[in-house]
Amino acid sequence: MRVVALVGPPNVGKTTIMSRLCRTSLEVGNWAGVTVERRTCVYEFRGSRYRVVDLPGTYSLVTTSEDQRITRDVLLGRLDEHPDVIVVVADALNLVRGVSLLLEIAELGHTHLVLAVNMMDEAERLGLSVDAQTLERRLRVPVVPLSAKRGTGIRRLKRAIADVAEGRIEPDPPRAEYPRPILVAVRRLAEELERGLGEPRERARGLAIKLLEGDVDLAERLGGDLSERVERLHRELSEALGRDPRAEIKRARDDLASEIVRAAVSGRPALDRQARLDRVLVHPLWGGLLAGVVLSGVFALSFYLGDLLAEPLEDAFDALGDWARRALPDPWGGLLGDGVFAGVGAVLAMYPYILIMTLLLTALEDTGYTARVAALLSGPLSRFGLHGKSVFPAALSLACNVPGVTGARIIDDPRALTVTVLALPAVPCSARLTVIAYLTGHLPDPWRVPAAVSIYAIALLTFLGTAALLHRLLYGPIEPHAGTVVELPRMRRPHPGTVFRVTWLRSNEFLRKAGTVILAASIAIWALTQYPAPLGHGSAVEVIGRALEPVTGALFGLDWGSAVALLTGVLAKETVVSTIKTLHLRLAPAQAYVLALVSTLYIPCASTIGAIYSETGSARLTALSVALNLGVATLVGGLAHLALSVA
Amino acid sequence: MPKSLAEVEEGRTVRIVDVVAGRGAAAMLYNLGLRPGARVEVIRSGPGPVVVRTEGGTFSIGRGLAFKVLVEEEE
Known part of the structure; x- marks a missing residue:
């Protein structure tokens, strides 16, 4: 089987080309040792089989991030993957960048190259024409114009790949002349x-x-x-x-590339509309206001539609639980009803919110709008060691931290990526919103809303503060302005296929965890509340809670019941509420506020810890994130308790 | 006389002469093709980030960083 590698800058449509080449048989895995997505697929042409490998998008082979390192290492022959043909994918409207990358790859000794010029339809519509023959003559590499979105030029691409693979064409790309x-x-x-x-x-x-x-x-x-x-x-x-x-x-390379491209391209693309859009979208005032409206709209819609879908789901799990308790003998009825269906059901009921929010934010990203918001926020965020694009995972984290952590991959600066992933758990997810809403309900009337808002404000400050602290701990002082360059892809209508596929990739992780980690933990916690005696009569959680009471009492003024609630909350934050209900806890207003604050900040939930570990691949970094959260929560909760007991 | 990218009027095309920023910021700019010798068209200036277009695409550059990118007006 012959191996074909797809290489190109981000956002040139490599994945779409891949789905056009193979139609089916797409396999998604990880590159060995790192959590960078590895997509491969297989197709047949002229009686030979070809395996296509999608290499992570990269602007150049001098790397700045983990995924780009993989592309470089494959091309340097340092990974166990030796492509027979390398297809460089370029965007017809930014052809120089693709050609420059092709020259860079050729310099490493690769001559078995094909240049695929994607988005030809869009270029033509904007008044730009690309003369593939001239390009081919100058580059001495087969050039295939195509539109992956429409599926044109795919057969020609397969033919060019076969010609190069079979040695019928021997490309001989030019070399840049250096001083x-x-x-x-x-x-x-x-x-x-x-x-x-x-x-x-x-x-x-x-x-x-x-x-x-x-x-x-x-x-x-x-x-x-x-x-x-x-x-x-x-x-x-x-x-x-x-x-x-x-x-x-x-x-030297760019000069040669732009000379070649200039000979083959005629017409100037009419990008005035894009420029006019960007003048508004990246304007600190107008763009900022619009971003506020758009993001609030996303949240409002997610919660509105999420409620509609979540309620029947919750009812269904409640009904299943009732049925199990009635129909099955103990302890199986309790195990299924109170452990499995109640625990997993509570977490699964979050899925509609996550799905809708991920879908909306992914669609926004596909239009190119997210990059504009990132550009606006990159200045302030870079002061905290974050990147403009950190705003995307942070927004997603408001629904659930798990897709937030996974979605952080769009940040192309490796340091900012790590800092973002580790600091994200401070962002209150919708599970914590449940806790905050329930607990602030214990407060007298005019204080409910301000109390809830103050918790969000404290959490946001914690996010920024831990980010800055993490950057200092891991990488030293923050270099000013480093994270403020953001590429602005052309604004366009979102492509439904891409949006659905990416949404699924980002949100299914959550479903998988509900079926594994959360299931196991639900059963464990249920067992701890039942043995050696039922809850309220000396169960294991009570024993643990009472052992912790001296600590939580001294620090936060919280008794053993709240300690148990915090313990069970590690599984999933909304369990704090159900524990309070099962234990029939009575909380004074000050206690309720401190408990809400501490449950918001104290530790990432089990699924998030898992997600952080699988994203960073490092137990040390995961432990650091947990430790920082615990430390901050102790500090903030302690201060709040102190302030409230003085007042 | 070179001036900073942040001071270029909207709609003008300039050539980058030097980048006097830290290592990380400079590497980021270079990788995106924003390096000495590159021609850039300023799409938006004024308060907030500077937006430029190059042969390789459109980029937003934080105002602070734009002050550290020295450019020359094209004649």
Whole structure:
């Protein structure tokens, strides 16, 4: 079977091309050792089978993030995946970037290339025409114009792939011309790599270029004293050129790419409408107001539609529970009714909210609007070590932290991504909204709403504060402005197929957890409330709660019952409410407020902890997130208790 | 005389001369093709982020960072 790799910048439609190539047989997994999505599929053409691998979107092969590193490593032959043909996917309206990437890949010694120019229909509509033949002649690589959305050009792409794979066409892409001092440095470094590390000649040259272009991660991974060696060469080059050699290398490639593209493209795209839109959408006042309206609309709609769907779901689980308690002998009736159906049902009832909110936010992302909001907020958020795009997972987290953590993948800055994922649990999800609403109901009338609002405000400040703290702990002082560059993709109508697929990917994780972790934990907690004696008569949770009472009493003024509520809340935050109800707890207004505050902040729920672990792949980072939450909640809850008991 | 990207009028096309920002910010800009030598058209300026268009796409750059990108007006 032959292997075809799809490479290209983000947002050029690689995934759509993939679904057009194969129709079925799409497999989604992870790259070995990291949690970056790995999509493959298989198709047949002219009697041969081809396996397509979608490499993570990347602007260049000098990497800044985990997923881009995978693309680079595959192309450097450092991963167990050796493509027979590499298809570079370019956007017809940003052709230079695609061609430049193709030249960069060719430099690593790959000649088995095909250039797929996607979104031809859109380019033509905007008044731009691309002459594929001229492009092909200049690039000496097969060029296939296509529109993945409409499905045109796919057969031609398969033919070009087969021609290259079978050796009928031998591409021979041109090379960028570098200034002499750079060429000399590349040759010297390449010889050292060849001798020292036994790299084959052609690849050694490519590696040398990447190292001089400033790929620090690569230098570290190749080992030895390479980092220092490159650093030295870099200084020499900067002096000889009087300019930054990293920029010079990119410039040479981009210049060649834009010269080639200019020969093949005619007409100027009519992007005035886009520009006019952006003047408004990225305006601090008008754009900000609009973002406020749009995001409030998303929440209102999610909760309105979510309520409609969640209620029958809750009723169904209640009915199932009643049936189990009636129809089955003990302890099975209790186990199913009070443990499984009550626990899993409570969590599953969240799914409609999550699904609708994820759907709406994913649709907004597909139109390109999310990038505009990110651009607006990138300035303030970057001061806390976050990225403009952190706003997307944060918004999603208001429904549920699990899709929020998974959705953080759209952040293309690796540090900001980690910081966002670890700080997200401070954002109150809808489960915690239930807790906050129930507990603030214990307060006298004029105080209910302000109390609830104050908890949200404290949680938001905690999110920003822990983010800044995490950045300092993990990466040192925050570099000003680093997270403020945001690409603005063209605004367009959302593509339903993409939106549904991504929504499903983002939300199904939650369903899977409901069936595994939450199911197990529900049973465990039910058992703890039943043995050795039923709740209220010396069950295990009561014993644990009473053991914790001295701590929660001293810190927050909360007795053993609230301690039990907090313990069970680790499973899923709304359990705090059901525990209070089963234990028939009486709470004074101050106690209710402190308990609401602490339950909001104290720990990510079991599913979120799982999601953080699977996103970061690090027990250390997950533990750090949990510890920070516990610390902050103790501090804030303690202060609130103190303030309220003084007042 | 080079000036900063934040000071360019809307609608003008300029060439980037230098980026005097920290390592992380500079690497981010370079990767997106916003490096010395690149031509950029300023789509929006004024308060808030600066929006520029290059041959490679449209980007928003925080105002603080835009002050650190030195550019030259095209004649």
